[in-house]
Amino acid sequence: MGLEDLYREIILDHYRSPRNRGELESPPAVRVEGYNPLCGDEIVVYLDVQDGVVADLKIGGQGCSISQSSASMMAAAVKGKTVPEARAVIRAFKAMMSIHEQRLDADGDDAAEKAAAEMAEVKLGDLEALQGVVRFPVRIKCATLSWNTLQQGLDEAGAAQAG
Amino acid sequence: MTLDVARVQKDFPILDRAMPGGGRLVYLDSAASSQKPQSVLDAMTRYYETTHANVHRGVYGIAEEATRLMEEARDKVGRFIGAGPSHEVIFAKNGTECLNLVANAWGRANLRSGDAVLLTEIEHHANLVPWLMLREQLGVELRYIPLGDDGHLDLSELDRLVDGVKLVAVTAMSNVLGTLTPVRLIADTAHAAGAVVVVDGAQYAPHLPTNVGDLGADFFAFTGHKLLGPTGIGVLWGKTELLEAMPPFLGGGEMIRDVRLDGFTPNELPWKFEAGTPPIAETVGLGAAVDYLEALGMDAVRAHEVELTGYALRTLAARFGPDMTIYGPTEPAERGGVISFAYKDIHPHDISQVLDQSGVCVRAGHHCAKPLMRRLGIGATARASFYVYNDESDVDALADALDATSAFFS
Numbered sequence: 001m002g003l004e005d006l007y008r009e010i011i012l013d014h015y016r017s018p019r020n021r022g023e024l025e026s027p028p029a030v031r032v033e034g035y036n037p038l039c040g041d042e043i044v045v046y047l048d049v050q051d052g053v054v055a056d057l058k059i060g061g062q063g064c065s066i067s068q069s070s071a072s073m074m075a076a077a078v079k080g081k082t083v084p085e086a087r088a089v090i091r092a093f094k095a096m097m098s099i100h101e102q103r104l105d106a107d108g109d110d111a112a113e114k115a116a117a118e119m120a121e122v123k124l125g126d127l128e129a130l131q132g133v134v135r136f137p138v139r140i141k142c143a144t145l146s147w148n149t150l151q152q153g154l155d156e157a158g159a160a161q162a163g
Numbered sequence: 164m165t166l167d168v169a170r171v172q173k174d175f176p177i178l179d180r181a182m183p184g185g186g187r188l189v190y191l192d193s194a195a196s197s198q199k200p201q202s203v204l205d206a207m208t209r210y211y212e213t214t215h216a217n218v219h220r221g222v223y224g225i226a227e228e229a230t231r232l233m234e235e236a237r238d239k240v241g242r243f244i245g246a247g248p249s250h251e252v253i254f255a256k257n258g259t260e261c262l263n264l265v266a267n268a269w270g271r272a273n274l275r276s277g278d279a280v281l282l283t284e285i286e287h288h289a290n291l292v293p294w295l296m297l298r299e300q301l302g303v304e305l306r307y308i309p310l311g312d313d314g315h316l317d318l319s320e321l322d323r324l325v326d327g328v329k330l331v332a333v334t335a336m337s338n339v340l341g342t343l344t345p346v347r348l349i350a351d352t353a354h355a356a357g358a359v360v361v362v363d364g365a366q367y368a369p370h371l372p373t374n375v376g377d378l379g380a381d382f383f384a385f386t387g388h389k390l391l392g393p394t395g396i397g398v399l400w401g402k403t404e405l406l407e408a409m410p411p412f413l414g415g416g417e418m419i420r421d422v423r424l425d426g427f428t429p430n431e432l433p434w435k436f437e438a439g440t441p442p443i444a445e446t447v448g449l450g451a452a453v454d455y456l457e458a459l460g461m462d463a464v465r466a467h468e469v470e471l472t473g474y475a476l477r478t479l480a481a482r483f484g485p486d487m488t489i490y491g492p493t494e495p496a497e498r499g500g501v502i503s504f505a506y507k508d509i510h511p512h513d514i515s516q517v518l519d520q521s522g523v524c525v526r527a528g529h530h531c532a533k534p535l536m537r538r539l540g541i542g543a544t545a546r547a548s549f550y551v552y553n554d555e556s557d558v559d560a561l562a563d564a565l566d567a568t569s570a571f572f573s
Contacts, residue, residue: 003516003517006516039511040536040542040543041512041543063512
């Protein structure tokens with residue numbers, strides 16, 4: 001279990017040059033903050049949903065390489081997607097994060113099958129580089145912070161439009 | 164008397180454990196929790212193997228023996244912090260519970276809406292949140308002694324801040340900055356204003372010769388596991404007249420003298436504040452930890468840490484220069500062996516992760532002091548902290564591993 005499993009080159013690239021950093025005027029954009037109480041990392045997701053599409057998305061806040069690169073790749077992955085598509089990416093990513101090292105041996109394990117099914121639903125692409133994080137359990141929360149925040153943002157955007 | 168660190172290291176079995184990379188364990192996180200000498204482990208094992216029974220109840224031999232061991236530990240701990248009568252030494256689960264005890268038992272009996280409590284900006288959450296809870300529940304006003312830019316508390320407004328406060332709660336040593344606070348000066352000022360003084364000694368008692376009277380404390384809280392003792396045991400020392408006047412905190416067995424269906428009479432000190440079966444083996448372990456530290460000599464412990472902290476500050480400055488920011492006082496004599504730092508723009512989590520590859524254990528995060536982090540304008544720091552088993556080779560290992568971290572992220 002080497003550091004290279006955790007810090008893949010693409011992760012370091014997104015960490016050094018984060019995509020979609022910045023702010024959106026809120027409102028109209030939804031602004032959601034996420035905190036990792038463990039380490040003090042915080043992330044701000046600005047989300048502009050128009051006609052059921054994630055028209056724009058910006059990331060603010062500060063955190064470690066894992067949380068920052070995960071947020072950067074997330075922004076690239078969901079921008080331009082419809083809300084249901086974005087939710088499917090969230091599900092697939094979180095499924096990947098919940099898979100443990102033994103997953104290959106876990107034949108017939110319901111949770112593993114469900115996770116595999118959710119992952120098969122969408123192509124994670126670059127995000128799969130974060131798979132190594134599951135071998136470093138304390139860092140999983142770093143990787144999922146922005147995703148939980150995005151999920152909350154989509155909920156709030158949906159509620160705002162329904163209202 | 165100087166500390167023979169090579170001999171001390173032989174007393175800590177964990178330092179011999181195998182590490183994944185084949186190197187040795189470089190444990191630099193004693194401010195979070197210290198390692199345990201063999202004598203503490205042996206005392207607890209021996210207690211369970213030969214003596215265990217519930218205390219203060221049984222009339223049979225081993226129960227009396229267990230009670231005697233626990234009360235001996237109380238006497239030792241009291242002597243260790245310069246307490247008067249042993250009934251002023253109360254055992255609880257940890258330092259946090261001790262501070263919650265004061266906030267709840269003393270606070271609820273003595274504080275009303277609008278009463279003021281004075282804290283500092285550098286407190287650990289354990290000495291913040293219990294008071295923030297009273298703020299929500301009782302409407303007490305909280306004031307804060309600010310942190311100056313030199314890493315020390317800024318006392319220039321102390322007279323104004325302390326005016327009219329009922330209680331002052333202050334750490335004796337910052338778990339982030341290592342800052343030693345002028346507890347005696349603050350206590351004298353507080354007492355002149357008629358306030359009660361609570362001292363969070365979690366970082367202080369394990370590392371400096373401690374005398375609660377000299378500090379001017381009315382309450383003094385610390386925890387066993389940072390002081391070479393086991394987890395699950397905290398100590399609250401309080402002045403008899405204050406403890407006597409306080410209602411109990413937790414209710415249950417042991418803390419009562421009589422219970423009727425329409426009421427109860429609390430037990431006498433210290434058991435009034437020790438509801439339920441106490442952590443008996445942990446008190447025995449803490450007693451052994453105190454014995455161990457007294458054999459080393461707390462003056463020698465402190466001298467060693469001043470020397471090692473000085474070496475670390477010099478080494479890190481020489482090797483990393485402007486790439487590293489070290490928070491807190493610059494003078495080793497004004498601080499404990501706790502070094503929080505920022506290195507290049509590498510996030511503390513990533514630093515800690517890469518250092519781990521070299522067996523170097525440092526803490527990364529906000530160190531349960533989020534208001535202090537906000538004051539410093541940062542989200543987190545990496546923190547290396549020392550104790551009796553650390554030496555200059557550990558500092559060198561840290562510096563070497565930081566070089567590797569830099570290479571990895573550049």
